[in-house]
Amino acid sequence: MNIIEINKLNYLNVFSDFSTSFEKNKLTTISGPNNCGKTTLLKILSKKINSNSDIIINYNNINDYKINEYYKLVKSVIPLEEEFINYTVEEELQYTVDRLFLNKEEKNSRIKSIIKNLYLNGIRKKEIKDLNDKEFILLQLADSIITTPKILLIDDLSPYLDSEEIKKIIIFLKSIISKYDMTIIINSLRLEDIIETDKIIIINNSEVILEGNPIDILQKDNILNKAGIKVPFMIDLSVKLKDYNLIDEVELDMNRMTNKLWN
Amino acid sequence: MELVFLDYRLKGENINLVIHHNTITGLINDSENTFFDLISLKKMGRGQIIIDNEKTTKDDIIINQKRISQIKDNIKFPSYLNTIEELMNNSFRINNINVKNPIKKMKDSLKIVGIDESYLNHNLNTLSNSERKLVTIAIGLLSNPDTIVLEEPFKYLDIKQERRLFLILQKLVEQYDKTIIIKTEDSETIYKYTKEVIAIKNNNILVHGSTDEVYQRVDFLKRNGINIPDIVYFTYLAKKDKNVKIDYHKDIRDIIKDIYKHV
Numbered sequence: 007m008n009i010i011e012i013n014k015l016n017y018l019n020v021f022s023d024f025s026t027s028f029e030k031n032k033l034t035t036i037s038g039p040n041n042c043g044k045t046t047l048l049k050i051l052s053k054k055i056n057s058n059s060d061i062i063i064n065y066n067n068i069n070d071y072k073i074n075e076y077y078k079l080v081k082s083v084i085p086l087e088e089e090f091i092n093y094t095v096e097e098e099l100q101y102t103v104d105r106l107f108l109n110k111e112e113k114n115s116r117i118k119s120i121i122k123n124l125y126l127n128g129i130r131k132k133e134i135k136d137l138n139d140k141e142f143i144l145l146q147l148a149d150s151i152i153t154t155p156k157i158l159l160i161d162d163l164s165p166y167l168d169s170e171e172i173k174k175i176i177i178f179l180k181s182i183i184s185k186y187d188m189t190i191i192i193n194s195l196r197l198e199d200i201i202e203t204d205k206i207i208i209i210n211n212s213e214v215i216l217e218g219n220p221i222d223i224l225q226k227d228n229i230l231n232k233a234g235i236k237v238p239f240m241i242d243l244s245v246k247l248k249d250y251n252l253i254d255e256v257e258l259d260m261n262r263m264t265n266k267l268w269n
Numbered sequence: 270m271e272l273v274f275l276d277y278r279l280k281g282e283n284i285n286l287v288i289h290h291n292t293i294t295g296l297i298n299d300s301e302n303t304f305f306d307l308i309s310l311k312k313m314g315r316g317q318i319i320i321d322n323e324k325t326t327k328d329d330i331i332i333n334q335k336r337i338s339q340i341k342d343n344i345k346f347p348s349y350l351n352t353i354e355e356l357m358n359n360s361f362r363i364n365n366i367n368v369k370n371p372i373k374k375m376k377d378s379l380k381i382v383g384i385d386e387s388y389l390n391h392n393l394n395t396l397s398n399s400e401r402k403l404v405t406i407a408i409g410l411l412s413n414p415d416t417i418v419l420e421e422p423f424k425y426l427d428i429k430q431e432r433r434l435f436l437i438l439q440k441l442v443e444q445y446d447k448t449i450i451i452k453t454e455d456s457e458t459i460y461k462y463t464k465e466v467i468a469i470k471n472n473n474i475l476v477h478g479s480t481d482e483v484y485q486r487v488d489f490l491k492r493n494g495i496n497i498p499d500i501v502y503f504t505y506l507a508k509k510d511k512n513v514k515i516d517y518h519k520d521i522r523d524i525i526k527d528i529y530k531h532v
Binding site for chain 2: 234
């Protein structure tokens, strides 16, 4: 079942009759080369920019929502593009959950969980004005996730967080997606980080050029390279070794790969 | 421009360092920007600096600072400037750069980084992250520097743009006699694109040498918290755990051929 349907989106010179959809309760990655419109699409879906196109969000047209109602339904994390009104990280998170009409136990449980899973423990007392870029983005993520929106949109984190950090965040997001009935879309240019997501959509020149399970899609190295997208090393190696009939399937772990080749 | 720091005292450390003329050098793990600023002559300590075989005085340093362009990551464009032309004019003014034909200089700088001159009138708010990155580099070229010190130049770029920027940097070294220093946390791009590498630990030089040779010291680098490029680490595992006599390569196609010979 699709929770987002984009029909013939037109926006400046970025999108021309662009159509795609996003499944409910899935964690979907959007990828594509520079200037393919990844961030623009997220900003359109988060109503930060207006496209006047036919976009269905949670069964209603995006233009039919009142803005306050929409911002409760859809949260977006565009790195560094946010202003917080509170003093410290902990105060900000407390302020956000206090507006959610939850019982005290649930509020405390959410704060505890988000601090643990986004590694905020060391900075919970830190003043927001003193956060570095990475810490600021983790707070942006925490402040959005803690509200468990129906739709969460996350722009590319790879310039700010390393691969292992993003992989852990993705595992955490996958663990809460069903519990809170969420749908998550994440943009990423660094594909090794998003192998664990449910689905990947590759866009280029205003069209979806590939979509499906990440492991299957990332093996289409010719199409990806042609579009300017780097294939993760272990997938690239696997695909090429498969071509030489040296292995049968993709292997993401280096130790297991050496065992397969030389045992 | 060759820069030599001889028994140079900075932050309690004794530094001996040569930045070779006409080379692309990588700088890794410089988390406090100590060496990034030192090489840019923006942070001074005590000791001897020799520039192009000439011992320098404090006055010489001030003159030579203008020969070096430091291009930082994540520069925030002033909100009162609207277009790239205004931004570049602002750079002429604040850096006291006098050129006969500023518009031609702006267009030439944009052309070097592969941006069309029509972008001069582009609104800064409509630039994508990768365009902002390339514009920042173009601004750094306006003063026609001998040495260019870049922070995370490949961040935000897809593989096509990354390769294109590398070719531009290579051209600046080979045809325009520039010296390039790249500070990044991305070991993959350092391994692919630099001839020499300087790894920093605790504000001192951990190792400085040929990039190929330094990255073959995998155990040493790992012990000191330096990230290893995937292609190097895979080769290291094959050699160490399986005693396979394959060589270190930069191109995945070369390692595939080597594996094929050794299975």
